[in-house]
Amino acid sequence: MDFINAILVLLNYTIVPALTYGSQLALGAIFVTLIYGILRFANFATGDMMSFGTMFAVLLTYYFQSLGINLGIFPTALITIPFATFMMILYMLSIDKFVFEYYRIKKSPPVQLAMVSVGVMFVTQAIIRIIIGPADRTFLDGQKFILKASEFKEMTGLSEGLTIKSTQAITLVVTMIVVSIMFWFLNRTKTGTSMRAYSDNEDLALLSGIDPKRVVLITWIIAGILATIGGILYGLDKSYKPFVYFNNMLPIFAAAIVGGIGNPFGAFLGGYVIAFSEIFLTYAYKKFFTYILPEALEPNSMIQLLSTDYKFAVSFSILVIVLLFRPSGIFKGKTL
Amino acid sequence: MKQYTNVITAYLIMFMLIILVGIFQSWSLALTILNYCLISAVMTIGANIQWGYAGLINFGIMGYTALGGLAVVLVSVAPVGEAWRVGGLNIMICLGVIIGMVFSIRFSLKKIEKSKKRNYLIAAIIVIGILLLRLISAPAIESIEAVEPAKTGFLGGLGLPVLFSWIAGAFLAAGLAFVVGKIALGLRADYLAIATLLIAEIVVSIIKHEDWLARGVKNVIGLKRPAPYEINLQQTPWFIDLVEKFHSGKLALINSVSEKQEVLNQLVINASSIYVKLCFTGLFLTVVVILLIVTQKALYSPWGRMMRAIRDNEEAAGAMGKNVVKQHLLIFILGSAIVGIAGAMMVTNDGLFTPGSYRPMRYTFVIWVMVIVGGTGNNFGAILGGFFVWFLWVEAAPIALFIINLFTSHLPETNEIRVHLINSAPYFRFLMIGIGLLVIMRFRPQGILPEKIIKN
Numbered sequence: 001m002d003f004i005n006a007i008l009v010l011l012n013y014t015i016v017p018a019l020t021y022g023s024q025l026a027l028g029a030i031f032v033t034l035i036y037g038i039l040r041f042a043n044f045a046t047g048d049m050m051s052f053g054t055m056f057a058v059l060l061t062y063y064f065q066s067l068g069i070n071l072g073i074f075p076t077a078l079i080t081i082p083f084a085t086f087m088m089i090l091y092m093l094s095i096d097k098f099v100f101e102y103y104r105i106k107k108s109p110p111v112q113l114a115m116v117s118v119g120v121m122f123v124t125q126a127i128i129r130i131i132i133g134p135a136d137r138t139f140l141d142g143q144k145f146i147l148k149a150s151e152f153k154e155m156t157g158l159s160e161g162l163t164i165k166s167t168q169a170i171t172l173v174v175t176m177i178v179v180s181i182m183f184w185f186l187n188r189t190k191t192g193t194s195m196r197a198y199s200d201n202e203d204l205a206l207l208s209g210i211d212p213k214r215v216v217l218i219t220w221i222i223a224g225i226l227a228t229i230g231g232i233l234y235g236l237d238k239s240y241k242p243f244v245y246f247n248n249m250l251p252i253f254a255a256a257i258v259g260g261i262g263n264p265f266g267a268f269l270g271g272y273v274i275a276f277s278e279i280f281l282t283y284a285y286k287k288f289f290t291y292i293l294p295e296a297l298e299p300n301s302m303i304q305l306l307s308t309d310y311k312f313a314v315s316f317s318i319l320v321i322v323l324l325f326r327p328s329g330i331f332k333g334k335t336l
Numbered sequence: 337m338k339q340y341t342n343v344i345t346a347y348l349i350m351f352m353l354i355i356l357v358g359i360f361q362s363w364s365l366a367l368t369i370l371n372y373c374l375i376s377a378v379m380t381i382g383a384n385i386q387w388g389y390a391g392l393i394n395f396g397i398m399g400y401t402a403l404g405g406l407a408v409v410l411v412s413v414a415p416v417g418e419a420w421r422v423g424g425l426n427i428m429i430c431l432g433v434i435i436g437m438v439f440s441i442r443f444s445l446k447k448i449e450k451s452k453k454r455n456y457l458i459a460a461i462i463v464i465g466i467l468l469l470r471l472i473s474a475p476a477i478e479s480i481e482a483v484e485p486a487k488t489g490f491l492g493g494l495g496l497p498v499l500f501s502w503i504a505g506a507f508l509a510a511g512l513a514f515v516v517g518k519i520a521l522g523l524r525a526d527y528l529a530i531a532t533l534l535i536a537e538i539v540v541s542i543i544k545h546e547d548w549l550a551r552g553v554k555n556v557i558g559l560k561r562p563a564p565y566e567i568n569l570q571q572t573p574w575f576i577d578l579v580e581k582f583h584s585g586k587l588a589l590i591n592s593v594s595e596k597q598e599v600l601n602q603l604v605i606n607a608s609s610i611y612v613k614l615c616f617t618g619l620f621l622t623v624v625v626i627l628l629i630v631t632q633k634a635l636y637s638p639w640g641r642m643m644r645a646i647r648d649n650e651e652a653a654g655a656m657g658k659n660v661v662k663q664h665l666l667i668f669i670l671g672s673a674i675v676g677i678a679g680a681m682m683v684t685n686d687g688l689f690t691p692g693s694y695r696p697m698r699y700t701f702v703i704w705v706m707v708i709v710g711g712t713g714n715n716f717g718a719i720l721g722g723f724f725v726w727f728l729w730v731e732a733a734p735i736a737l738f739i740i741n742l743f744t745s746h747l748p749e750t751n752e753i754r755v756h757l758i759n760s761a762p763y764f765r766f767l768m769i770g771i772g773l774l775v776i777m778r779f780r781p782q783g784i785l786p787e788k789i790i791k792n
Contacts, residue, residue: 042526099774111393111525115708116777118701122770125697129763246697250537253530309545316534323531324519 001158006291008160012149018279019272020168020237023175026271027230028252030182030264031223037199037262038219039104041113045121046227047249051242052124053088053228054235055132060084061139073143075170077232084232089224095120096220104216121246128242136241140167160291167237178229179268182222186264191218199262250312251278254319260329269331274315282308343716343785350723357731364606367613369730374620375682376722380706381627381715382674387704388713388787389640390667391647393529396516398699399536400672402543402691403512404505404679409550409689411501412560413493419483420491423548426476427491430469437465480548490551498560502623502680509676510669512539517668521661533696544691556689563615569608576600579607616685623681624719627674631715643667644713702729705773711783720785725769732765 028050035043043049060080070076099120103113146169149161186192191214198205198215206212231245238244251274259270284304293299306314322329354373358366379397386392440461448454481489520531544552569575580587583603590596634640646653646660654660683689702725710721740761744754776783 042530099778102778109525111529112777112781114526114529115704116774118704119770119773119777122701122705122766122773124770126763126765126767126770129766130757130760133760134763250534254534257527257530307545310541313538313541316538319534320519320531323523323527327523327527 002291005158005160006288008158008162009288009291012160012162014276014279014283016164016168018275020171021279022272022275023171024230024234024237024271025248025252025255025275026268027175027178027226027233028248029255029259029267029271030179031226031230032252032256033259033261033264033267034219034223034226036256037264038195038215039100039113041110041117042253044114044117044249045124046252047246048121048124048128048242049088049092050227050231050234050248051128051240051245052091053084053224054231054240054245055128055242056084056087057081057228057232058132058137058139058235058240061141065141071142073166075140075142075167075236077139077236078170081229081232085225085228088228089221092220092224092227093217096216125242125246132242134242136239138239140236142166165237167233171233171237174229174233178226182226183265185222195219247312251315254315257319258322258329260331263329263331266329266331270329273330274318277318278311278314281305281314282311339788343720346720346785347716350720350727353727361734364609364613367610367617369727371613371616371620371685372682372730373723373726374617374624375678375685376703376706376726377624377719378620378627378678378681378722379675379703380710380718380722381624381631382671382678383703383707384671384710384712384715384718385631385667385674386671387707388718389635389643389647390664391525392521392664392668392671393525394532394668394671395529395696395700395704396532396536396539396672397675397703398694398696399532399539400509400512400675401679401682401699402536402540402694403508404502404676404681405683405689405691405694406543406550407505407508407676408498408501408559408680408683409556410493411496411504412498413556414495416483416488416490416492419480419488419548422483423476423480424491426472427480427548430473430476433465433468433472437461477546477548488551489554490548490556497562498684499562501684502677505676505680506673507676509679510673513669513672514665516672517665521664521668533700536696536700540691540694543694550689550691553690553692555691557687559683559687559689561612561687562619562684563612566605566608566612569611570604575608575611576604579604582607620681620685623677628715628719635715702769705769707783709772709776709783711785711787713787714783714785717783717785717787721783724784725772728768728772729765732768733762736761736764736768 028046031050032043032046035041035046057077057080060083061076064070064076064079069079071078099116100113103116143166145163146166147162147164149163152162153159186196194205194210195215195218197208198210198212202212205215234245234248252271255270255274256267257270258273259266259268261267282304286299286303289299289303354366354370357369379401382400383394383397386394441458444454444457444461448457480491483489516532516535520528520535523531543550546552547554550556580600583600587596587600590599642653642658643663645656646658646663650660703722706721706725707718708721709725710719711717737758740754740757744751744757747754780786
């Protein structure tokens with residue numbers, strides 16, 4: 001019985017949150033990796049672009065709520081996904097048209113494009129703050145929990161409860177759907193193949209008649225979908241605050257590089273690697289060990305490897321270690 | 337002379353702008369802006385050495401700035417005797433353990449052949465070292481932080497004059513740059529950018545959360561100053577005389593004695609704050625001028641030519657027998673040290689150390705915008721960029737407010753859009769700086785004052 005309780009503690013406080021957070025990071029990381037693989041630059045506006053899409057979801061949620069439209073037990077934000085994604089894609093395409101296209105045609109070095117993306121980051125942040133302000137907002141409605149700790153305890157008679165928030169379930173389901181459609185698209189359709197070809201060798205791809213404009217357009221569309229959905233899921237699970245989204249860029253970058261930048265599947269797994277290591281290294285295992293060890297050996301300290309203040313530092317350290325020993329990432333980068 | 341006309345005009349316009357602030361807003365504000373411009377200029381000199389001379393991307397400027405700030409606390413604050421008594425020894429032992437770890441790892445890297453066994457050995461050293469550190473430091477940290485937590489709760493510093501901390505800041509930053517450079521300089525440009533950005537975050541999060549070191553987010557206030565305090569100045573006779581002489585014409589117009597005294601008091605209070613700021617301006621200006629002379633000399637020396645050669649064609653420079661790796665590391669350390677000085681200057685100017693305020697937006701990306709807008713590879717350009725972008729950063733809100741009022745003047749006072757826009761005026765600074773950067777990168781990629789190569 002104690003053993004099951006111990007497992008439940010782990011599930012409740014580490015595995016389920018890590019899976020959720022990992023999915024949110026994974027979506028962002030695939031976004032970074034796509035832009036890096038096909039458009040060939042590190043996009044420093046990543047976090048703010050995700051924030052931009054989420055902002056529309058927040059505003060539309062408020063609007064729908066005022067109209068009385070809702071999805072019952074599901075959050076209203078789910079209906080807003082198509083609209084927010086549309087706005088996001090529109091914004092990305094216009095940014096590409098007015099800013100990035102010029103450098104792409106001139107074949108500027110990636111560093112210059114990265115610098116330009118810093119400019120885009122500033123502008124996007126300004127637009128977001130002017131429209132919605134820097135405040136912390138929650139836009140989650142509908143049913144909050146699928147499984148409450150108290151209900152679970154009653155059901156099973158165990159002393160440890162299991163809580164599953166509806167946002168956690170939604171995050172996992174939506175991520176799985178989006179990611180599998182995306183991989184199907186990249187690997188099985190003709191357009192997807194042409195994108196991979198373009199990423200592998202631009203000159204050869206052009207030679208075989210692939211239209212670069214179309215590839216870029218589709219890349220931005222997929223990027224827009226990933227960014228918006230990733231942002232909305234994060235916002236539903238935690239809350240929407242522009243500054244936090246900007247900061248999220250850092251673990252997302254870490255996930256993309258750990259997974260091998262340019263490799264979407266690597267980025268997907270990288271998100272979970274980062275999330276799991278962040279949470280496992282900063283979780284206090286005291287409760288877990290009190291269940292699993294005999295009473296004499298019970299720990300009296302927190303058994304925490306690192307304080308939770310260092311959550312971000314963990315992912316960055318992993319990144320630095322990966323860069324040192326395997327700069328191409330765990331799953332070999334640069335093959336889309 | 338002709339080749340300098342651009343530089344001179346650009347600087348004249350910049351000073352005109354600051355003087356305009358003095359006339360229309362206040363002289364005190366103008367001097368505050370000027371001081372921060374000078375600090376930004378030091379930062380841009382540092383960033384320009386790395387990016388302009390050598391083409392190295394360092395997105396970790398925030399980390400070095402924070403270390404410079406930390407140096408001010410560690411050097412100038414008086415030591416907290418009680419804290420040293422309860423935990424100083426353990427902290428010192430920890431330092432010893434860290435040094436021991438580093439040396440034993442270096443030793444095993446050098447002496448033992450590359451093998452699985454060596455990897456296990458290094459891993460074991462690290463794990464045992466961390467466990468030892470946890471065991472030794474945990475009680476010490478707890479007892480140090482318990483010493484008057486509202487006022488101290490940290491080890492304090494050395495109690496030396498604050499100006500020493502500027503040098504100490506340079507050394508701290510250089511030390512970090514050495515480690516970072518060893519780790520990350522081999523990476524490709526954009527990887528290097530991301531790696532340095534993340535390492536800076538790690539540094540700041542350590543400073544934020546290790547309360548025994550510098551009180552963390554509880555901030556250290558009331559730091560020493562290299563300039564007199566306003567309160568003392570207001571009671572010094574020579575200063576009051578000076579103010580009286582300076583404003584004698586204005587004071588002569590007032591007849592009643594008591595009224596005269598009141599006006600004089602007000603003038604003395606204003607003048608004291610301006611005097612203190614002028615002291616800082618003098619100090620900062622000295623630093624900027626010294627750095628400018630040194631970097632200019634370096635740029636046109638054989639060493640500077642070699643750096644440009646490395647930047648423009650690494651392979652060719654390597655083939656000519658230049659040690660690219662070593663030079664990259666050297667320039668990375670030099671640039672970071674200069675940024676460290678700027679960090680220390682800034683904390684000295686503010687008189688307080690607030691680790692929570694170090695954010696990549698303000699301390700990394702804005703500095704980069706300064707370098708790129710001003711002119712990469714040109715020290716005068718970089719400094720001008722520091723001045724101009726900082727000026728815009730401060731004055732963007734008033735400018736935005738003015739423009740908003742202009743365009744919405746036909747709307748009623750209570751119009752929702754107008755109120756919303758006026759409330760979000762501070763955020764227009766991001767917009768202006770972002771658009772400024774994009775425009776410069778598109779139409780004048782070398783910056784306002786481009787790099788000039790003088791051939792003699």
